Amino acid sequence: MTYVRMPAREALPVRIRAKGLLAALLATVMLSGCGVVNKMIYKTTGDVMQGFSRNHTVPYLMANDDLAMGCAMSEATAPLLMSFGRVTSEPDQLAVMLYLSAGGCAEELAREHGLAALAAMHAMNGNAAEDAMIRQQRAYALAAERYFSAWKHHNAHYGEPGTGECPDFDDDMDEFIYFAGLLSGLQALNAEIQSTSAIGVPKNVGSVVARATSCLDNDKWWGAPMALRATVWAMIPGAQPQGEDAFERLDIADEQGEAAGVRLSHVFHAIAATNKGRSDLVRSVIREHAESLEQMPSNDQWQFVDAMATNMIVAISDRLWVEHTGHRTPMGQLGTFWDDQPENVETMSLDGLL
Incomplete structure (x- = not known):
């Protein structure tokens, strides 16, 4: 009689269990893909976008004199770039430039409405003048909100200004963004006053900004x-x-x-x-x-x-x-x-x- 050696009874179930475990792991990864992507791909993309914008986009923009293009860029890209704060560190430094520029867009619109109001008054057209002034106030309110956002992001990145302590600047662009943040605070207060509405800008911003400018090299x-x-x-x-x-x-x-x-x-x-x-x-x-x-x-x-x-x-x-x-x-x-x-x-x- 010829005997045939059969595989161990346990061997086949082990291989099957291993395959089942692998399949389960793959399914888990696929089902939890959003979490993995958020932690890896989105975060990496966000870090790259922040670094690129700060080190290349902002300097490139500063070397260009097309204000309208800079305005359009800040309004269009601010939601995209700021949304990366959901998956990585908040882009506070970049936000200073984005919201300062976007605030400038709204303020430019407010000035246009102001000129329209003056022209209407010069033409003795009271209704048109009043309507233009209302539109001017609305635009200033939007400008104040954007400038104030820049100011808050500035403080989040550099710390509370005007306390007598100056931040350690990494490079010239770091120092320039600090100055831009100070300017945004002053602009926020001015725009709030022009809008005749309450945005919540602290009334001592002017004195705080004045003290904080001592951290900057005036000649430079x-x-x-x-x-x-x-x-x-x-x-x-x-x-x-x-x-x-x-x-x-x-x-x-x-x-x-x-x-x-x-x-x-x-x-x-x-x-x-x-x-x-x-x-x-x-x-x-x-x-x-x-x-x-x-x-x-x-x-x-x-x-x-x-x-x-x-x-x-x-x-x-x-x-x-x-x-x-x-x-x-x-x-x-x-x-x-x-x-x-x-x-x-x-x-x-x-x-x-x-």
Whole structure:
């Protein structure tokens, strides 16, 4: 009789159990795929997007003078980039730039409505003026919310400003974003006031920002930190330190900004002069800005900031022109005004030659 050796009874069930366990593991992975993707793929993508935007997109944008494109980019990409905060660390630093720029978009719209209101009043059209003013207030309310979001993200990343302690900056872009965050706080307060609504912006933001600008190198940043600080001194009663003169500081900052090709100080100077009711000084700053544009090109690295400054100076000029004439600053005539006297031209009588 021939005996045939049969496999052990336990061997076959073990292989079957192993396959069953593998299948169960695969099914578990597939069913829990969202969790795995969130932890791995989405997180990695979010980290890469944050790093790329901070190290490349923002510097690229700052070297470009197309404000409209920058505005469109910030409004379109902010929800996408900020949503990565659901799967990785909150992109607070990037949020400062996104919401500051998006706030600028809403403020630009508010200024347009303001000009429409002034033009309607000049034309004695009360209903159109009132409607434009309501639209202006709504746009300022949106701007205030966006600026305030930038301010809160700034504080989340850098810590509470104005406490006497300065953050350790990694590089120039880190320092610039810190300054941008300070600017967003001041803009949030201003936009809230213009909107006549309550957004919740702390009323001491101005003094906090003024103190925090001491963390920045004034010479390195085109005189803008000192200009911002001096503007707060000029606008808040009792804020100016003993022995200081806000407008002397602004004059010095203007010279630094003009030499650097980043004329942001002119905007602060014009705002401070407007707040003090010095229309003659406002005109002088506008003229100085226009002349500087002809003499010194924008800094290649910071064209966006210089273009933003020019845009705001044009807006201030437009407001003056519309108030007095019903129309904006004519093309190519920034730095001139409706009541400028024609230059004396020497004439010669031709009677004796005829």
